[in-house]
Amino acid sequence: MDIPAKYDPSLTEDKWYAYWLEHKIFHSEPDEREPYSIVIPPPNVTGVLHMGHMMNNTIQDVLIRRARMTGKNACWVPGTDHASIATESKVVARLKERGIEKSSLTREQFLEEAWKWKEEHGGIILKQLRKLGASCDWDRTRFTMEPALSKAVINTFVYFYKKGVIYRGVRMVNWDPVGKTAVSDEEVIHKETKSKLYYLRYFISEEGKATGKYIVIATTRPETIMADAAVCINPNDERYHWLKGKKILIPLINREIPIIEDDYVTMDFGTGCLKVTPAHDINDYEIGLRHKLPVIDIINDDGCLNEKAQILVGQERFEARKNIVKMLEEAGNLEKTEDYISPVGHSERTDAVIEPKLSLQWFLKMEDLAKKALGSVEDGKVKLIPDRFTNTYRHWMETVRDWCISRQLWWGQQIPAYYTPDGECFVASTKEEAYKEALEKYPDLKIEDLTQDEDVLDTWFSSWLWPISVFDPEKPGFPDRESNKELAYYFPTNDLITAPDILFFWVARMIMAADEFMGQEPFSNVYLTGIVRDKLGRKMSKTLGNSPDPLVLIKQYGADAVRIGMLLCSSAGNDIFYDESQVEQGRNFCNKIWNAFRLIKGWEIDENAKPSDAASKAMEWFASLLSKSIETIADHFSKFRISDATMTIYKLFWDEFCAWYLEAVKPAFGQKIDKCTYEISLYFFDSLLKLLHPFMPFITEELWQNLSERKDGETIMLQPMPKAGEINEKAIADFEIARGCVVNIRNIRQSKQISPKQAVELYVKKPFASSAAPLVAKLANVSKIEECTEFPGTTGVNFMVGTTEFFVPVQVDTAAERVKIEAEIKRYEGFLAGVRKKLSNERFVSSAPQAVVDLERKKESDATEKLKALNELLQRLK
RNA sequence: GGGAGCAUAGCUCAGUUGGUUUAGAGCAUCUGCCUUACAAGCAGAGGGUCAUAGGUUCGACUCCUAUUGCUCCCACCA
DSSP, rough: OOOSSSSSSSTTHHHHHHHHHHTTOOOOOSSSOOOOEEEEEOOOOTTTOHHHHHHHHHHHHHHHHHHTTTTTTTEEEEEEEEHHHHHHHHHHHHHHHHOOOOGGHHHHHHHHHHHHHHHHTTTHHHHHHHHTOOOGGGGGGGESHHHHHOOOOOHHHHHHHTTEEEEEEEEEEEEETTTTTTOOOGGEEEEEEEEEEEEEEEEEETTTTEEEEEEEEESSGGGGGGGOEEEEEEEGGGGGGGGTTTTETTTTTTHHHHHHEEETSOOTTTTEEEOTTTTTTTHHHHHHHHTTTOOOOBBBBSBBOGGGOOTTTTOOOHHHHHHHHHHHHHHHEEEEEEEEEEEEETTTTTTBBOOOEEEEEEEEEHHHHHHHHHHHHHHHHHHHTTTTTHHHHHHHHHHHHOOOOSSSSSSSSSOOOEEOOOOOOOEEEHHHHHHHHHHHTTTTTGGGOEESSSOEEEEEEHHHTHHHHTTTTSTTTTTOTOOHHHHHHSSSSEEEEEEEIIIIIIIIHHHHHHHHHHOOOOOOOEOOOOEETOOOOOOOOOTTOSOOHHHHHHHHHHHHHHHHHHTOOOTTOEEEEEOOHHHHHHHHHHHHHHHHHHHHHHHOOOSSOOHHHHHHHHHHHHHHHHHHHHHHHHHHTTTOOOHHHHHHHIIIIIIIIIIIIIIHHHOOOTTEEHHHHHHHHHHHHHHHHHTTTTTHHHHHHHHHHSSSSTTOOOOGGSOOOOOOOOOOHHHHHHHHHHHHHHHHHHHHHHSOOOOOHHHHHHHHHHOSSSSSHHHHHHTTTEEEEOOSSSOTTTTEEEEEEEEEEEEOOOOOOOHHHHHHHHHHHHHHHHHHHHHHHHHHHHHHHHOOOHHHHHHHHHHHHHHHHHHHHHHHHHHHHH
């Protein structure tokens, strides 16, 4: 045999992936079989593979490969997301490196640059997925900004607009001054930030002149005082009653503003006086609306102060804050400062401090959509796994606000709203259609007079159509099951595997879109993976530099090892603490499989020999254990307990198949193996490979191909998953007894001492006389075993190794044993009383399901028997 | 501030409507072994008052109450 003792993934992985591609194994199209489809959560087109993707896509691949092997028509749609903000900011940064400002380019020039970037970097992440072994149907690769999908987005916008749920309005939005765009509420992350609370003196005005009297107002944002529109007090605050009707001067610029009263102000925070700055604070804006205050916007899109501020014009907001504090201090307006920790909103994409800003944006009304989407989850039509996310989901759906869908960017689907010169808006899928509509009202209008809205749509406004649009390039935005076979067959998809942080951004909205356009849920199960963290519990991120490069890992350990490493430690919804030792474990497992194969392949066959007793016993046992494990694995999968399923097969292969089965059947050194045992062993190995395949596709293909002669194009990927056969519980129980014995004998041989506990076990199990004896002899490497007939204390265990006879005297502390047994008897008596009480309860017997009652009956009889046995044992000890 | 969840071995987690296990697994640790498939291995071993305090029960890791600590979500008091 010249198979190396170490498995080398670099010799197999690329080879088999190319083989699968060549034979179009991933390809899917509708047929008579039951469909099983997954759409990939499209990664950012400019992204690179990180550990989160690895996790996520490994699970998807496991599910899709398993589905393929259980006879389903498996379809995994890959693709990428155009990711407006993320991509645009990358392109802007790259231009800047070349000394080009975005503002110096036209929209067309910029988009050209962006597409160039996309062509260069767009495919990287998908290529990386192949390294992982992802069995996506690459022919179906989609991009959220490709023509058909963009068209779907535009049509969807027009659809909702005509329906009256899209509107345009001036609202306070979350402004990202770095990305220079509005972001949705969900894209704002609040972080506890150290800041200062500045106590400022505002002097009372009389006919526009400052008097000596002043009030003190606390603020964290002194740079916005120039935008103040009023000072607000609580109407019930007696301290400030004297202020009513008075006017106040804004420090430094001495503009006069009124005192107003509003319940919003809490009396015991700060000084009880609140400066109202409608343009720069969401709450102030609402107070402003109630009191009809003017809105003075002093901050530009880039976060710098403008002329309306009168002072510090052109300065960036944080710089302005520093400077104005100095000025206030010099002017005698600063009373004191206090350290203060407050939550400050940051942009998810650029990490810039969010500026609340008034602007004209497009919104989608969410109320009705959210209600239905909540229903889908509450009715169980969409199951969240783990289901504790249902609570958070509900909460979000009940408090959802209208969705700001416009973004002040260029990379994305431009909003199909067209304006006439006097500002009237026509919404239609194309400029021509909008023009046609506009002509009815403005017969003299020329098409050149129409200008399209500058903004693009939020990326999520395209990804919420993903599970529909990927199957429907024909009638984008107006899906039609009747005419579209693909959509009719693969939609709705089965499972969605994604991270919980986009449950609302994406998952909820996909449910809404699918309900609206398909009248159906887009998937039945949403498996939420955890966030991959490092050993210290930090989220893996590029900026922290704590994320290993998955491709380097794959190169070092092999894709199968990385997959196993991830799967073993990932239970749904729990964060994953990544540690390289997990991948090492995966690699070691690969090697174990490899060496088991080496052993089996190395056997020489004796055509005439019959299986030994030990081998027969082992085969009987393993056949049952295999069936049992197949059932267990199926059960784990049905509950999305992927890591349990992984562990089940891991232990089955390593702890049972290698450690016990192979040891039991393996011929002595230099001996041949009988044909029957050989073939059955081969069959077991083949079954195990198939069970392992979804988890570790490459090594299983390699070994399966080498297990017997295969034709070109054959692959383990398309083999039927082994089905559970009959389970012989007695064979399993017998083997367990033998195993217990072997362990005991090994212990005796190692220590020449036996503990009372072990002696009792040996005695009670009485295995040596049973049919398991040959097995025990084989596995314990013992040639003769004698039953120990007397209770320990007087005798010992007798066995032979080779020709040497061993006798191990056993001493048992009978008094201690008695105490133990008595305690156990007491426990059983209590237990039995409880069970009997339950069974005598009429209500329990009549209302509980039959299976539960039967279980109780079984418990009763089992316990009765056990009690009897224990009592007998106690008698013998006396 | 409101809501949800978690707390089990050094680490990561199981524990299936309270019982048949003296609370399990994997990894890590320790002790022996280079035994002809595998040292990326084999054979063993140690390690937990199941966060704390009460309660219900014949019996609680499991149910109830309170406390402590952590996580997440929502809201944001200037």
